[in-house]
Amino acid sequence: MVGSLSVKSGFEIEFIALSVPTLRDNSMKLTCIIDACSYIYLDECDFRATIGENDYSLLNLLDHVVTIKYSHEVSREISRHLSSTSVEVLARSNKIHAFRKLTEAEYEQKLVAKVLSYPSHNKGELDNLAVVIDLFLMGKTGLVFLTDDDNALRGCLRELLPAFPICQVWSSLDAVLFLYLNLYQHKKFQLSCEAAKEAIVDLLAYKFKQARKEFEDSRISMSPDEYALKVQKLNKDVDDQKFEYFRHLDKISHLLGVNQL
Amino acid sequence: MTFEELNLTQNPFELINPSLGFQSEVPVFWAGMKNQKRELENTFLNAAGHRNLILNWGPFGAGKTHAAFYFKNQPILEQQVELITLYVRTPLENGDAIQQLLENIIDDLSFTKLKEIIQARIAELGESQLFNLISASIKSEAYALAIIKLGYSELKLDDFMYRYIYANVSRTELKKFQLPRALKTEADYLKFLAGLIACFTAGKTLTKVVLWIDELENLLYYTSRQFKRLTQGIKTLVDSYDNLLIFLNYTLSDGDEERLRILIGDVLWDRITHKLGFSFLSVEKGLEYCEDLITHYQIDKSMGYFPFDEAALKTLFNSLETRCLTPYEINKKCSGMLCYSLENHFKKITQKKVVKWLNV
Numbered sequence: 001m002v003g004s005l006s007v008k009s010g011f012e013i014e015f016i017a018l019s020v021p022t023l024r025d026n027s028m029k030l031t032c033i034i035d036a037c038s039y040i041y042l043d044e045c046d047f048r049a050t051i052g053e054n055d056y057s058l059l060n061l062l063d064h065v066v067t068i069k070y071s072h073e074v075s076r077e078i079s080r081h082l083s084s085t086s087v088e089v090l091a092r093s094n095k096i097h098a099f100r101k102l103t104e105a106e107y108e109q110k111l112v113a114k115v116l117s118y119p120s121h122n123k124g125e126l127d128n129l130a131v132v133i134d135l136f137l138m139g140k141t142g143l144v145f146l147t148d149d150d151n152a153l154r155g156c157l158r159e160l161l162p163a164f165p166i167c168q169v170w171s172s173l174d175a176v177l178f179l180y181l182n183l184y185q186h187k188k189f190q191l192s193c194e195a196a197k198e199a200i201v202d203l204l205a206y207k208f209k210q211a212r213k214e215f216e217d218s219r220i221s222m223s224p225d226e227y228a229l230k231v232q233k234l235n236k237d238v239d240d241q242k243f244e245y246f247r248h249l250d251k252i253s254h255l256l257g258v259n260q261l
Numbered sequence: 262m263t264f265e266e267l268n269l270t271q272n273p274f275e276l277i278n279p280s281l282g283f284q285s286e287v288p289v290f291w292a293g294m295k296n297q298k299r300e301l302e303n304t305f306l307n308a309a310g311h312r313n314l315i316l317n318w319g320p321f322g323a324g325k326t327h328a329a330f331y332f333k334n335q336p337i338l339e340q341q342v343e344l345i346t347l348y349v350r351t352p353l354e355n356g357d358a359i360q361q362l363l364e365n366i367i368d369d370l371s372f373t374k375l376k377e378i379i380q381a382r383i384a385e386l387g388e389s390q391l392f393n394l395i396s397a398s399i400k401s402e403a404y405a406l407a408i409i410k411l412g413y414s415e416l417k418l419d420d421f422m423y424r425y426i427y428a429n430v431s432r433t434e435l436k437k438f439q440l441p442r443a444l445k446t447e448a449d450y451l452k453f454l455a456g457l458i459a460c461f462t463a464g465k466t467l468t469k470v471v472l473w474i475d476e477l478e479n480l481l482y483y484t485s486r487q488f489k490r491l492t493q494g495i496k497t498l499v500d501s502y503d504n505l506l507i508f509l510n511y512t513l514s515d516g517d518e519e520r521l522r523i524l525i526g527d528v529l530w531d532r533i534t535h536k537l538g539f540s541f542l543s544v545e546k547g548l549e550y551c552e553d554l555i556t557h558y559q560i561d562k563s564m565g566y567f568p569f570d571e572a573a574l575k576t577l578f579n580s581l582e583t584r585c586l587t588p589y590e591i592n593k594k595c596s597g598m599l600c601y602s603l604e605n606h607f608k609k610i611t612q613k614k615v616v617k618w619l620n621v
Contacts, residue, residue: 045484046484046485046486047485197485198485199485201483201484201485201488202484202485204481204482205482205483205484205485205487206484208481208482209482212353212479212481212482213353213354213482216353224276225593228321228322232321232512232514235478235481235512236514236515238481238482239478239481239513239516239520239524242481242523242524243516243520243523243524246523247523
């Protein structure tokens with residue numbers, strides 16, 4: 001059956017599907033341990049792909065090609081956010097990791113020398129790291145620690161993550177690269193390079209627009225220098241990421257195009 | 262102590278507030294950066310035919326916004342042509358960028374001035390001919406009629422037309438004022454904006470509309486859908502009107518044209534007819550900039566850099582934290598030094614005094 005996967009922002013993604021269209025393929029499936037902000041970015045940014053009659057967010061697409069897991073605390077953070085938006089996007093109960101080797105409290109005690117109360121600062125990120133370690137100790141490989149929390153990466157995770165070289169660390173932008181490559185590889189659905197670039201743009205807009213708007217709103221109360229410095233720094237962060245990820249996508253596209261994998 | 266005692270009519274390095282700068286009817290002065298000035302003048306004078314889309318790019322404070330202020334009031338450019346110059350920033354708010362662009366353009370021009378221009382065109386061509394011209398240009402009788410009605414002088418209609426552009430109007434009101442449709446979609450707003458340009462350039466005197474779109478780097482915060490709509494909208498305008506010049510100002514500190522192409526997108530990039538880089542200044546170009554500016558505001562114009570001396574200026578340049586010379590950074594430093602000199606009754610600004618100020 002030949003069909004088309006279209007994305008609402010206007011471009012077309014072609015796919016060839018046998019019988020019932022499905023993105024699921026369990027061979028070599030990665031396990032993504034995702035934090036709350038990445039979950040929300042991937043789900044709530046503007047990007048939508050329409051497959052058949054259904055709309056798919058980036059989170060939905062990712063959920064079809066990887067196994068998504070997270071800690072109890074991250075689940076609570078997501079629930080708090082979803083209750084404010086009244087949207088339930090994924091059936092989530094089976095995504096909460098049940099610890100096997102140690103309990104959540106025992107991991108916390110060993111990682112940061114204390115048991116973290118609920119809720120507490122960085123508990124979500126640290127418990128997600130505990131999920132990664134627990135899965136590894138259970139014999140799982142192909143683990144991905146997916147986070148967009150730059151403060152946590154610079155803070156509580158800065159020394160812990162390098163101590164456990166058992167997973168890749170992705171941002172939501174990396175997830176788009178993976179989706180582009182993975183959907184191509186599976187041959188069932190192909191996300192065009194153009195569509196992947198739109199996903200990058202939508203993620204960056206979702207992630208940074210509010211910060212930019214806050215600078216604009218307080219422009220009058222800031223000195224021209226302070227305003228300019230803040231805006232220049234933010235612009236540079238965003239344009240560096242856009243440029244970098246567009247180039248990554250071009251490299252993937254070039255490879256796929258040249259080699260016809 | 263006063264500026265006069267330093268042989269100056271005022272502070273040459275005073276920073277211009279962007280909003281006030283563009284509203285001013287007094288021509289602003291251009292200092293240094295002779296290549297950029299020449300290239301921009303040539304662009305104005307030679308602009309003809311389709312596709313007048315010019316990209317000015319460079320670091321923050323390098324003079325892109327100042328160029329918009331400068332070229333707003335230059336009589337030399339208006340000898341054979343009437344210019345209607347508009348300045349807007351790339352909208353940042355959520356929602357329809359084209360709608361915000363249209364509203365910002367009318368804010369910049371003012372509703373009163375907009376009415377005056379339309380009234381002048383009606384007086385010159387007659388209502389029927391103007392309607393036909395606009396309607397043929399944008400393929401919409403509804404919006405051509407709305408633009409004509411903007412030129413009427415009736416209090417109730419004025420109020421209605423104001424809301425027609427900026428807010429919602431009801432079906433009853435539309436019927437009452439005999440307009441078939443309101444502005445709803447981005448396509449509607451784009452058509453209306455195109456209709457205004459058609460109206461502005463419809464007179465017997467050659468008229469060019471010059472639209473400066475500043476801070477285009479705000480596109481970084483657009484979703485892909487918003488990005489496409491705005492860039493496509495600008496492209497449509499550029500492709501449709503001979504007498505429209507659009508200048509895009511993009512602030513980019515690092516990087517080359519390849520990076521810029523990726524950030525701006527191919528839709529606009531492929532339409533750009535001229536790219537003008539505003540780069541960091543060398544010390545030599547920085548001194549040239551200062552000399553031009555100081556001389557312009559000197560009472561006795563034969564005194565070089567006075568009240569500064571060359572070594573003092575070089576020391577100020579070297580003190581810049583970023584080590585990147587732009588007119589903005591130079592203005593900031595030199596202005597600070599001048600104020601300090603006034604407070605401390607310096608009669609000349611030497612390197613030694615600059616070092617003292619820098620160490621305060």
